[in-house]
Amino acid sequence: MEMIQFVHNYNDESTDRGFQFEFYCDRCGTGYRTPFKPSVTGIATEVLDTASGLLGGLLGTVTEVGDRVHSAAWERAHDAAFAEAVERVKPHFRQCPRCTQWVCVERCWNQTRGLCKECAPDVAVEMSAMQAEAAIEGAREVAHAAKSEEVTAEAFDEVIRAVCPKCGAPVSGGKFCAECGAPLTAEKFCAECGKKIPVRAKFCPECGVRQV
Ligand SMILES: [Zn+2]
Ligand SMILES: [Zn+2]
Ligand SMILES: [Zn+2]
Ligand SMILES: [Zn+2]
Incomplete structure (x- = not known):
């Protein structure tokens, strides 16, 4: 042939x-x-x-x-x-x-x-991949910034979820929510007794006081 x-x-x-x-x-x-x-x-x-x-x-x-x-x-x-x-x-x-x-x-x-596209990758595709990477990196930094020895897998997941725990707005790293200003750290403390409580807790598991 x-x-x-x-x-x-x-x-x-x-x-x-x-x-x-x-x-x-x-x-x-x-x-x-x-x-x-x-x-x-x-x-x-x-x-x-x-x-x-x-x-x-x-x-x-x-x-x-x-x-x-x-x-x-x-x-x-x-x-x-x-x-x-x-x-x-x-x-x-x-x-x-x-x-x-x-x-x-x-x-x-x-x-x-x-x-x-092997030699000239799609810029838009590469950009969004890089943005996703950056968002994860940002979340990682936030998790580290919180007292590193106390960062549990759950707390890390909480941060990596990338939504504000208070208002639910999407966030991309950083320490505070751009929408409502709520802190985006993986930790929260009871307003009444000061014990560490889960970020999304409505009531303190220690003293039962309603959280804001
Ligand atoms: Zn092909
Ligand atoms: Zn090529
Ligand atoms: Zn918020
Ligand atoms: Zn309490």
Whole structure:
């Protein structure tokens, strides 16, 4: 088969009856399957099958061999069908000039940069990932700022929930809620007896006084 410069990752699903290929993106593995193209030689075999069915015996053995060994005509048709299939799916793929990978346009191609997303990551996607990381880092700092030896897993979870314990507004790190100014530390003390109590406690578990 002639060498066609394209996705090396593909599946040849061709049979005696026809040709079909599925090409995969080098980066995400998304597959593009070409429509089934019936083989003319395949149809010929089918005619022969019917004939052998009627005649039985010797002819049957002949077609069995024909099923396994592709004819030269089949091979030629197969090559042509492959070239056609490549032309058909090519618009869905781009070759990255930097890493030479063939990637799908839909998910793995950065149109603005003219590079694959491996070489030129999506800025918006990277930004939100970095923001999420920063938010976790912020929460971690808050948890550490509270007396580190007293930070329990629960207290940490409380902070990492990233909502204000008082008003429920979303918060992104920091020591105080931007909405209501409530402290965002993982600790709270009873207004009456001064014992440490859970942040969301409505009543002090020690003295029973209602908390604000
Ligand atoms: Zn892809
Ligand atoms: Zn690339
Ligand atoms: Zn608040
Ligand atoms: Zn109390």
